[in-house]
Amino acid sequence: MALEKVSNILQEAEKRNTSAIAFDAFDYQTIYSCIMGAEAVKKPVILMLYPTMDSLITPRIFAETVKDLAKKVSVPVGLHLDHCSNYEYILSAIREGFTSVMADGSTLPFEQNVAFTKEVVRAATVFGVDVEGELGHVGSAGNESDFCNENSYTTPEDAAAFADATGVASLAVAIGSAHGHYVKEPKLDIERLREINEATKTPLVLHGGSGIPQEQLVAAFKNGINKFNVGTEYFILNAKLQKDFFGSEEADKSPFGVVPFVRKNLQSYIEKKLELSVWS
Numbered sequence: 001m002a003l004e005k006v007s008n009i010l011q012e013a014e015k016r017n018t019s020a021i022a023f024d025a026f027d028y029q030t031i032y033s034c035i036m037g038a039e040a041v042k043k044p045v046i047l048m049l050y051p052t053m054d055s056l057i058t059p060r061i062f063a064e065t066v067k068d069l070a071k072k073v074s075v076p077v078g079l080h081l082d083h084c085s086n087y088e089y090i091l092s093a094i095r096e097g098f099t100s101v102m103a104d105g106s107t108l109p110f111e112q113n114v115a116f117t118k119e120v121v122r123a124a125t126v127f128g129v130d131v132e133g134e135l136g137h138v139g140s141a142g143n144e145s146d147f148c149n150e151n152s153y154t155t156p157e158d159a160a161a162f163a164d165a166t167g168v169a170s171l172a173v174a175i176g177s178a179h180g181h182y183v184k185e186p187k188l189d190i191e192r193l194r195e196i197n198e199a200t201k202t203p204l205v206l207h208g209g210s211g212i213p214q215e216q217l218v219a220a221f222k223n224g225i226n227k228f229n230v231g232t233e234y235f236i237l238n239a240k241l242q243k244d245f246f247g248s249e250e251a252d253k254s255p256f257g258v259v260p261f262v263r264k265n266l267q268s269y270i271e272k273k274l275e276l277s278v279w280s
């Protein structure tokens with residue numbers, strides 16, 4: 001099927017009381033393995049490009065690759081620009097074919113975050129593009145204070161006010177997760193998540209998905225998370241597979257180098273990760 005709007009995928013997830021899973025990718029293999037892994041287990045998937053990785057793959061090539069592969073499978077595939085706080089960059093990504101973007105104003109004070117996000121929504125709406133906002137800051141997993149400090153968590157009142165004022169299609173919330181490798185096991189504030197979910201009708205997004213224990217994820221998906229972002233874990237696996245391949249016997253036999261080996265193993269990882277998303 002053709003590319004699906006991310007907002008449609010998230011609304012379907014909400015109806016099913018589960019979460020769609022979104023993966024950051026940065027080359028043909030990481031995109032291909034995600035989409036074919038999703039097809040194998042018949043689950044929707046969302047492909048995301050992180051703007052700082054645009055020297056590895058341009059936004060246009062990323063968007064075209066996702067669109068082309070989406071046509072070859074039967075499951076819904078979404079295309080999304082991950083964390084971006086630069087208005088011009090967001091518009092250029094829309095021009096290059098992105099149908100969903102993140103307007104990340106989470107480091108700004110509340111009113112400025114609202115103003116920035118609202119401006120992105122206003123422009124994106126002209127092109128029928130979805131916008132994800134972020135409220136409460138999801139920081140770095142390398143800093144314990146970034147994910148253990150409740151003062152930086154999203155409050156239900158602010159979430160409702162932010163969603164109303166900006167008109168975002170989805171909202172990333174801070175409830176105890178962080179980006180990268182956790183220095184200490186995270187503990188998601190599920191009670192707070194439940195309250196945020198009750199306070200707003202907007203689908204909620206969980207960032208910093210690499211290393212959160214599975215039972216916490218299951219609880220988060222049941223209590224309002226409809227989009228779950230994974231990046232670090234997938235990238236590290238990709239790097240490890242390259243290393244493993246070059247030390248293996250297969251390396252002497254493969255006419256296509258590392259590609260078939262990495263693809264096969266990345267796809268198995270994606271299939272397994274997508275089990276968390278309860279779609280039937």
Ligand SMILES: [Zn+2]
Pocket residue numbers: 083138179207208229
């Ligand atoms: Zn993130």
